Amino acid sequence: MEELATYLAIWTYFIGGAYGAYERTHISASLIEMFVRTETVRQGIKVLANSITVVVAVWMGVWAFDYLAWSIRLEPRSLELRAPLYWVHASMLVGLVLMSLYFAIELFENMIAKIKASAARPQYDVVILSGFGANALADADLLAKPDLGKVPNIASVPDEYKTGAGGRGVGYFLWSDGLLYNTATFPTAPKSYSVLWDDANKGKIFLPQPKNLAAMELVVVATKLAGGDARTDPTPGFELLSQLKDRVLTLSMGGSQLADLYRSGSLNVGGPYSPLVVPKFIRDPAYNLSGTYDLEEGFFVDLQFMKFLQYEDRR
Secondary structure (H helix, E strand, C coil): CHHHHHHHHHHHHHHHHHHHHHHCCCCCCCHHHHHCCCHHHHHHHHHHHHHHHHHHHHHHHHHHHHHHHHHHHHCCECCCCCCECHHHHHHHHHHHHHHHHHHHHHHHHHHHHHHHHCCCCCCCCEEECCCCCHHHHHHCCCECCCCHHHCHHHHHCCHHHHEECCCCEEEEEEEEEEEEEECCCCCCCCCCHHHHHCHHHCCCEEECCCCCHHHHHHHHHHHHHCCCCCCCCCHHHHHHHHHHCCCEEEECCCHHHHHHHHHCCCCCEEEEECHHHCHHHHHCHHHCEEEECCCCCCCEEEEEEEEEECCHHHC
């Protein structure tokens, strides 16, 4: 009973840490804010502190993921109950993932607050916030609509990708995810994500890590292959994904590590993953690596925008 209470206390500790991050009641070094009267500077300090916190939380989350993977593989057990310890070690990953999420949300909100606080004394002409924050800044009337006539190559961009935030942002980067495949195994590119379930590729596929956005993309793909719609009910997709449990060689990692696995013949196919990460390996025939977006289920894009701050009326 004492051992069980200890393990429950560990879970409580990490979930409590995540709840503290959610409620923003965690301990913070805010003494500097007492001596800084300028709101813009105070917000800048908060953004810096939040950035460090997010980096540390994510780094510890990666460490916790590796530790849990080790625990599942070796299955260490407790002394008294002889219970597998991976369910205890999982508390670290769950807690740190939640903390990273809530710290990232706090960072985003403080970045927006800093921009708003500097409206009267402009510090930026252009801000890049990926796909987030544009609507909040637009609602605060801090964004100006750019003159598209001064962006000559925008005429080559499809209308739906030209602007965002009600015309107040210009697309600058289009991230895309598809399939990476082994050219020695596939003389022609696969046409469907269904190859991940092909018995010929058992033990030679990679999938995205659960914390990665591509994992959500994989759920969308699996649900579509199962005849469902992830927007309403992803359950069929999760059921189909469960069939891949014993077919995966590894979860996605850095481009160079994946390229080495393709070169050695250890991997046949994997994704969703962006070929943009491995261009130099695709160009080198020795790696037998290529990528495709020409898939029956489609491919995924993330359009990111530059936002032009509107300060003229506030000077």
